[in-house]
Amino acid sequence: MMHFAESFDEAGHEAHEPHIRMQQQIESAFADHRYRSVGEGSTGHVRIISKKDSGGETPWVVKTRIAEPPSHATTKRTFKTEWQMHQQAYTLITDAAEKAPGQFTRIPKPIGTLESATSHQSILEYIEGETLFERALRFLLLRYAASEEDEQNIATGNREELVNLAVSENYIDIFSSETQNDIRFALRQPSRTIPALTEEHFEEIVAAGGKRNNEIPLLSHKQHRQLERTIALLHANTISHADFHPSNIMMQKDGTMVIIDFGLSRKVTTSTHKTCREDLEYLQTYKKLSL
């Protein structure tokens, strides 16, 4: 794994060559709009740049957080913690997976961080796959697909396209929440109205789409056990994920599970900490939905 100093200093050009190169690569890709956006929020954005621009083995995911004024130092502190937690989790799980292949999930490789006066960026290995949330939405939409063309669009659509499709076809309503950035859904069905859904509680989406779609489960028992073992090992090493919802779990085409987003992850004093219990509650939900 490449390691870079935590802070980037304009004056330290020679000492921080890799930083400069990395920063230039990212800046030029962003300036020329050579990126794909996977999330834009009030505190920052998540963008993907291609292998051509990263010059590495995989495309890069660039998670940018806009620094708050000094009086609101939390964003920056959280971001530094996110990077440290991600690195610790990566090392822990990668080592364990080497000794016991197939028993754990993957975690994207941390590539480096860039810090300036106005923003903080972390650069991660890009994972090709879908989040469990996207997968659930696909299941729901497939149930209503009217043609092969529909099915094709659903199979290949990204998160935004899936959400747009669901809205335009009148399967769900989207309404914004003043307190949260995340999209909230209300499912529409002819016979019954399902209360508002968030992606944090997507059981209803899965239920509406059927637990099983064309004999393919949302996740298998084996995949659930990988999630379970990975979370157990993190907890045993005093790390809680603390944000274990379906948009923070990815599945690759070959079935490999990947846990992402250590943005709320933290060091805990006991494995009965509230955030650990929340991780376990999510695991219960995933267990119910696995086949």
Ligand SMILES: Nc1ncnc2c1ncn2[C@@H]1O[C@H](COP(=O)(O)OP(=O)(O)O)[C@@H](O)[C@H]1O
């Ligand atoms: N390493 C990655 N590879 C591929 N997609 C990713 C990766 N990291 C994040 N994403 C995508 O971007 C979305 C937002 O990233 P995430 O790390 O969860 O940020 P946030 O803190 O904004 O939730 C994820 O739900 C996922 O779709």
Ligand SMILES: [Mg+2]
């Ligand atoms: Mg997330």
